[in-house]
Amino acid sequence: MAGNPRNGRPYRRLVDWLRAQRLPCWLCGRDIGYDLDPRHPLSFTLDHLEPVSKRPDLLLAKENARAAHRRCNSSRGNRTTTQPKTAPQRASRRW
Template identity: 40%
Template sequence: MGNPRYANGHRRREVQAYWRARKADCYICGRPIDYTLRPPDPWSYVVDETVAIANGGRVCKANSGPAHRWCNAVKGTHTLAWARAEVRRRLAGHRPGTVIAADWESADW
């Protein structure tokens, strides 16, 4: 069996066209997508599967949303909620994988 991403190219093209026609904002970061940008520009348009194909998700409108290439790369196979929080952190200037400092003064030791 081949790669499930390419198992149904027709369905993938339909989903891409569906989201492109709506010119919706990135469903991960919420910012506008410039649909004229071409890959490999990090802010170009891609379709993200909410439940990743690697995790058993399907290529369909109900399991997808428009995203920036960069936001999609951050999400990877993580959940949409995790990706939204991580993208928000990175856009705020935090490095990937760093922990936001705890409030040590109010900790009950």
């Protein structure tokens, strides 16, 4: 049985390369807490533009790697959309 490719050195190098750039979250545009505990919702995670579940061949591709908050990455799931979820806008009251 093959191991998890996200535990290997090539994946860790990709994570370290992206972390060193200190980019904002590609989904919401806000700064990422790179020094936060990895379990914190606003901490850094590596996200993939094309989800690995749909394109496993792009797991280690730098052009597919994006910096994201843990919360943003989790809420996006494996969708390919780049638009974050937003609350529906309420219409103003007509006078």
